[in-house]
Amino acid sequence: MSNVWPLSATRDSDGALSIGGVDVRDAAATFGTPLFLLDEADIRSRARAYREAAQHVGASRVYYAAKAFLSTAVAQWVHEEGLGIDVASGGELAVALRAGVPGADLLLHGNNKSMLEIETAMSAGVARIVVDSFEEIVRVADAAARAGLVQPVLVRLTIGVEAHTHEFIATAHEDQKFGFSVSSGAAEEAIRRIVKLPSLEFRGLHSHIGSQIFDTDGFEEAAIRIVGFIDRLRTDQVVDVPELDLGGGMGIAYLPSDDPLSISDLASHVAQVVSQECARRELTVPALSFEPGRAIVGPAGVTIYEVGTVKPVAIDAGVRTYVSVDGGMSDNIRTALYDAKYTVELASRTSTAEPMLVRVVGKHCESGDIVIREAYLPSDLVPGDLLAVAATGAYCRSMASNYNYLPKPAVVGVMNGIPSVVLRRETIEDMLALDPGAQ
Numbered sequence: 001m002s003n004v005w006p007l008s009a010t011r012d013s014d015g016a017l018s019i020g021g022v023d024v025r026d027a028a029a030t031f032g033t034p035l036f037l038l039d040e041a042d043i044r045s046r047a048r049a050y051r052e053a054a055q056h057v058g059a060s061r062v063y064y065a066a067k068a069f070l071s072t073a074v075a076q077w078v079h080e081e082g083l084g085i086d087v088a089s090g091g092e093l094a095v096a097l098r099a100g101v102p103g104a105d106l107l108l109h110g111n112n113k114s115m116l117e118i119e120t121a122m123s124a125g126v127a128r129i130v131v132d133s134f135e136e137i138v139r140v141a142d143a144a145a146r147a148g149l150v151q152p153v154l155v156r157l158t159i160g161v162e163a164h165t166h167e168f169i170a171t172a173h174e175d176q177k178f179g180f181s182v183s184s185g186a187a188e189e190a191i192r193r194i195v196k197l198p199s200l201e202f203r204g205l206h207s208h209i210g211s212q213i214f215d216t217d218g219f220e221e222a223a224i225r226i227v228g229f230i231d232r233l234r235t236d237q238v239v240d241v242p243e244l245d246l247g248g249g250m251g252i253a254y255l256p257s258d259d260p261l262s263i264s265d266l267a268s269h270v271a272q273v274v275s276q277e278c279a280r281r282e283l284t285v286p287a288l289s290f291e292p293g294r295a296i297v298g299p300a301g302v303t304i305y306e307v308g309t310v311k312p313v314a315i316d317a318g319v320r321t322y323v324s325v326d327g328g329m330s331d332n333i334r335t336a337l338y339d340a341k342y343t344v345e346l347a348s349r350t351s352t353a354e355p356m357l358v359r360v361v362g363k364h365c366e367s368g369d370i371v372i373r374e375a376y377l378p379s380d381l382v383p384g385d386l387l388a389v390a391a392t393g394a395y396c397r398s399m400a401s402n403y404n405y406l407p408k409p410a411v412v413g414v415m416n417g418i419p420s421v422v423l424r425r426e427t428i429e430d431m432l433a434l435d436p437g438a439q
């Protein structure tokens with residue numbers, strides 16, 4: 001059974017949950033609910049584990065995938081632990097730069113980067129731009145030429161391997177928006193064009209095969225295919241490939257029954273496959289890099305909601321109790337979008353009451369506004385109780401919306417008993433400020 005709670009989660013003597021030494025009741029009273037709590041020590045230790053695992057296998061870099069969740073504080077925590085940051089938009093780039101992360105520790109992604117994003121990244125000196133289309137090769141080359149510099153680039157590949165939790169498909173069709181297809185020849189053509197452009201420096205290849213992956217098969221299959229491609233590039237005398245970025249996608253436990261891979265196992269498996277394949281083909285082993293997002297921040301985050309209503313509804317199998325909380329699909333769209341599963345507990349007290357079957361739902365005007373489709377909570381649950389949903393550090397606040405004009409929740413870092421605001425709660429005034437008619 002996996003632990004789904006942040007490393008510092010404990011129950012106080014009176015049964016209330018505390019994270020990073022902060023009682024969730026105090027945090028809720030101070031910062032309001034819904035509230036995201038982020039265990040800083042947990043994030044730092046995960047970042048460190050990735051850096052150490054990467055160093056152990058001789059990998060060159062680990063970039064934290066900012067899309068999972070980004071603020072200046074989080075950028076600083078992971079950067080202080082030795083990670084670079086992968087940004088996928090001008091907004092993410094701006095936050096990382098404002099946090100003081102130097103361009104040399106950043107990598108820029110995106111399948112449709114704007115000229116402004118490319119130019120801003122270049123003037124910040126980003127270490128790598130991952131190019132994703134023929135148009136973009138020209139745009140990046142032109143921008144670099146105008147700026148009088150040589151921009152190091154990676155080429156994003158589509159290799160026909162797609163992996164998600166518990167399964168991977170090695171014959172996945174390539175009908176998707178990212179990357180250059182290896183099998184169609186587009187990837188080789190992209191590299192041929194890049195090496196002819198004096199304002200670009202070809203540094204290597206990039207592949208990201210999916211997200212929330214639990215086994216090494218997909219990564220290994222991807223690595224084998226890519227090394228085969230590297231061999232072809234050498235045979236065809238196109239270019240040598242010094243670097244290989246294998247993207248992110250490392251899964252985490254949302255439920256105690258989830259069994260994610262340890263990063264050291266994953267890194268050593270993949271590094272071994274790459275070096276064996278390279279040895280077999282007498283190729284120099286490229287420097288590996290990884291881009292974990294979810295695995296760094298996901299398990300370190302918890303959402304605290306306040307229960308508003310408790311409504312028993314008759315269903316075929318008996319009764320299901322709908323527990324409405326003060327957020328919902330605006331702070332966690334993953335259940336509605338991906339049918340994601342979460343673990344929930346009563347956080348403000350303990351209870352010895354019998355468990356009841358519940359569905360935790362939000363406050364939005366939509367019946368699909370479900371946070372947790374099926375869970376068990378104590379049958380003495382009442383309005384005012386606090387619930388904690390585990391493993392919400394990744395892709396919840398970062399994918400939050402203002403649906404129904406709900407302000408986005410605050411994110412508060414907790415460590416050593418001290419809470420610190422990472423992102424303040426939005427206010428209705430913040431939203432009204434966008435509306436000229438409301439001024």
Ligand code: LLP
Pocket residue numbers: 065067068086109208210211212247248249250291292293294295334338394395
């Ligand atoms: N690198 C690239 C190029 C990516 O596209 C992604 C995620 C990552 C790294 C980080 O992947 P991670 O380690 O976090 O799995 N919204 C979805 C996940 C989308 C991931 C998109 N790309 C979710 O909530 O599950």
